[in-house]
Amino acid sequence: MARKGENIYKRKDGRWEGRYRIPNPSGTKALYRSVYGKSYREVREKLFAGKQIVLHKAGKKSQLPDKMTLGEAAGLWLEENRSKWKESTYATYRSITEKHVLPLWGTQTADALLIDPPVSLPGLKEGEQKKYSGAYKHQIQIITSQIFHFLDKKYHCGVPQWLSPAAPAQNRTVTPPEGDKLRRLEAYLSTKAEEKDATSIGILLSGCCGLRIGELCALQWKNINWEEGTIQIRGTMQRIRTFRQGETRTKIIISDPKSRSSNREIPVPSYLLDYLKKLKGNGEGYILAGKKKEYLEPRTLQYRFKKILEQLGIPYFNFHMLRHIFATNCISRGFDMKTLSELLGHSNITTTMRIYVHSDMERKKQLMAGYRLAS
Numbered sequence: 609m610a611r612k613g614e615n616i617y618k619r620k621d622g623r624w625e626g627r628y629r630i631p632n633p634s635g636t637k638a639l640y641r642s643v644y645g646k647s648y649r650e651v652r653e654k655l656f657a658g659k660q661i662v663l664h665k666a667g668k669k670s671q672l673p674d675k676m677t678l679g680e681a682a683g684l685w686l687e688e689n690r691s692k693w694k695e696s697t698y699a700t701y702r703s704i705t706e707k708h709v710l711p712l713w714g715t716q717t718a719d720a721l722l723i724d725p726p727v728s729l730p731g732l733k734e735g736e737q738k739k740y741s742g743a744y745k746h747q748i749q750i751i752t753s754q755i756f757h758f759l760d761k762k763y764h765c766g767v768p769q770w771l772s773p774a775a776p777a778q779n780r781t782v783t784p785p786e787g788d789k790l791r792r793l794e795a796y797l798s799t800k801a802e803e804k805d806a807t808s809i810g811i812l813l814s815g816c817c818g819l820r821i822g823e824l825c826a827l828q829w830k831n832i833n834w835e836e837g838t839i840q841i842r843g844t845m846q847r848i849r850t851f852r853q854g855e856t857r858t859k860i861i862i863s864d865p866k867s868r869s870s871n872r873e874i875p876v877p878s879y880l881l882d883y884l885k886k887l888k889g890n891g892e893g894y895i896l897a898g899k900k901k902e903y904l905e906p907r908t909l910q911y912r913f914k915k916i917l918e919q920l921g922i923p924y925f926n927f928h929m930l931r932h933i934f935a936t937n938c939i940s941r942g943f944d945m946k947t948l949s950e951l952l953g954h955s956n957i958t959t960t961m962r963i964y965v966h967s968d969m970e971r972k973k974q975l976m977a978g979y980r981l982a983s
Contacts, residue, residue, distance in 0.1 A: 626655040672765035679714035685758040699848040784933045789922045801883045809883045810896045815930040821906045822846045827895045838873045870953035935964045
């Protein structure tokens with residue numbers, strides 16, 4: 609039985625069906641489109657999305673080609689924006705689009721996806737949902753949304769209700785290694801740093817200043833202000849895919865930092881400055897230099913870090929965890945959020961608080977212990 613005014617029915621096969629009216633160019637009779645789902649709520653959401661598209665098209669006539677697939681739309685979106693984006697941004701967007709979005713529903717028409725949303729998260733096949741972080745899945749959804757906004761701007765076709773706005777990313781709990789393991793790691797790195805080992809000095813620099821691995825690898829001697837005792841973050845290094853004929857499959861690029869706020873100056877602990885002075889000598893160029901190249905790329909540094917952990921019998925953790933450890937230690941030492949946000953190069957304080965400021969039950973118990981109404 610239909611619910612009053614909604615035109616939603618429970619079918620004999622157990623599914624729910626909803627119908628909404630669509631414009632008829634000939635005007636001879638009413639036309640309807642149906643949507644289906646396993647529940648009343650699912651159909652109601654699809655019905656609402658369909659009606660929104662109809663309303664949008666009524667105000668702006670859609671020029672979207674009838675048989676344009678999402679794959680074709682994504683290709684247009686990538687090429688028309690390529691000159692506006694950083695090379696690394698284009699490589700990231702194209703890789704995610706080709707690996708996750710297109711294999712799932714790139715052959716479906718964009719017009720059909722405007723009305724009937726996919727069941728799973730856009731861009732992730734069944735079984736892949738748990739393999740990626742909340743931030744990565746959020747990025748996939750943002751890219752999908754951008755493709756449809758591009759189509760709307762170009763063809764006035766509307767944007768699917770299920771993509772506006774994209775669901776916020778869910779942060780994973782950051783669990784740093786135990787204190788004794790960190791002390792063992794620091795002792796090893798300090799010993800090697802005294803021996804002028806550049807890799808060890810670099811790892812300490814990242815862990816004690818909160819540098820991203822790409823920022824560390826791009827750091828040059830000219831970025832150190834010896835008088836002020838600071839380092840200036842002016843670039844980031846990364847390996848990206850290439851898509852031009854005749855080029856190697858991947859290449860190293862050095863570009864501006866992640867954001868304007870990532871372009872920053874960080875005070876360096878005095879003992880680390882001493883290590884750097886011993887390492888420099890008459891050196892120029894990159895602080896971390898490879899044996900065969902003028903620089904040490906992030907992939908190689910990550911590999912060396914992994915080998916150090918294995919040598920010390922410390923369970924593996926990603927190099928980026930050093931940045932999280934730095935932030936967590938700063939909070940425990942009472943750093944104010946503005947200072948910490950600037951040290952990390954975040955675009956705003958909200959980002960810092962969203963990632964790092966959370967209290968566990970033990971912390972809540974400590975704060976509530978002995979609390980009285982009149983205290």
